Amino acid sequence: MNIKPYLREIQYLREQVVTKDEYPFNISALKGFQSLEFHQDVTFIVGENGAGKSTLIEAIALCLGLGAEGGTKNVQFSTHDNISGLSSYLKLIRGYKMPDDYYFLRAESFYNVATYMEQTNYLKGYGGSPHLRSHGEAFLAVLTKKLQGRGLYIFDEPEAALSPNRQMTALAAIDNLVKKRSQLIIATHSPILLSYPNSVIYMLDDDGIRKTSYEQTPHYQITKGFLNDYERMLDILLDR
Numbered sequence: 700m701n702i703k704p705y706l707r708e709i710q711y712l713r714e715q716v717v718t719k720d721e722y723p724f725n726i727s728a729l730k731g732f733q734s735l736e737f738h739q740d741v742t743f744i745v746g747e748n749g750a751g752k753s754t755l756i757e758a759i760a761l762c763l764g765l766g767a768e769g770g771t772k773n774v775q776f777s778t779h780d781n782i783s784g785l786s787s788y789l790k791l792i793r794g795y796k797m798p799d800d801y802y803f804l805r806a807e808s809f810y811n812v813a814t815y816m817e818q819t820n821y822l823k824g825y826g827g828s829p830h831l832r833s834h835g836e837a838f839l840a841v842l843t844k845k846l847q848g849r850g851l852y853i854f855d856e857p858e859a860a861l862s863p864n865r866q867m868t869a870l871a872a873i874d875n876l877v878k879k880r881s882q883l884i885i886a887t888h889s890p891i892l893l894s895y896p897n898s899v900i901y902m903l904d905d906d907g908i909r910k911t912s913y914e915q916t917p918h919y920q921i922t923k924g925f926l927n928d929y930e931r932m933l934d935i936l937l938d939r
């Protein structure tokens with residue numbers, strides 16, 4: 700029996716927002732946004748820097764009861780006071796089964812989570828202190844050791860510390876988690892991760908949030924264009 704998706708949809712209660720001209724409600728991509736349906740395996744959120752991916756991903760994580768800086772549900776701390784109010788206006792539509800496991804892997808604050816895990820001496824599943832590994836090694840240890848499957852996992856730029864080779868390792872780790880009945884929601888800039896087939900890709904831009912295909916993403920097109928003819932691209936970019 701298929702127990703997924705754990706999370707079916709989010710709905711944005713925009714009509715209840717009073718301060719529509721303030722962050723995060725003034726983000727262009729959110730202006731016409733009403734709801735977003737999740738894929739039972741992987742949902743990708745993409746968009747240009749500043750499009751609002753982290754804001755949306757953080758709000759989904761907060762609605763699920765995860766801490767803003769990441770980690771498991773037990774990790775609840777904040778090193779700074781810049782959490783957006785978006786989560787108060789999101790309604791989660793869940794599936795009929797709850798996941799057994801939750802994790803929010805957030806590249807920008809992973810260091811803080813690692814410090815917190817060390818201070819609280821709770822390193823179970825991490826295979827030792829993340830601080831005693833490279834940034835990329837520590838990320839991969841979360842994907843391959845900490846996450847147990849049957850989980851709902853939220854990742855924000857998991858590729859941040861990974862070489863292209865290790866991004867392919869991460870892709871295989873994501874597939875392994877899907878095969879262990881997990882559902883993942885991933886904000887990414889990685890054309891390697893985005894190739895994952897059992898997925899939907901949502902693009903955030905000034906026109907809103909829309910579904911797109913892998914080959915239509917700028918990530919695919921720009922990377923392909925650059926690598927296919929990097930000398931010509933360098934001529935243009937460097938004006939030579």
Ligand SMILES: Nc1ncnc2c1ncn2[C@@H]1O[C@H](COP(=O)(O)OP(=O)(O)OP(=O)(O)O)[C@@H](O)[C@H]1O
Nearest residue numbers: 722726746747748749750751752753754755781782
């Ligand atoms: N705490 C904040 N207060 C005010 N504006 C903010 C805050 N955090 C982010 N913003 C703005 O909101 C917009 C969306 O930011 P967000 O971090 O969600 O983008 P992103 O798509 O995740 O970008 P990136 O790919 O660079 O991580 C940006 O214009 C950003 O400057």
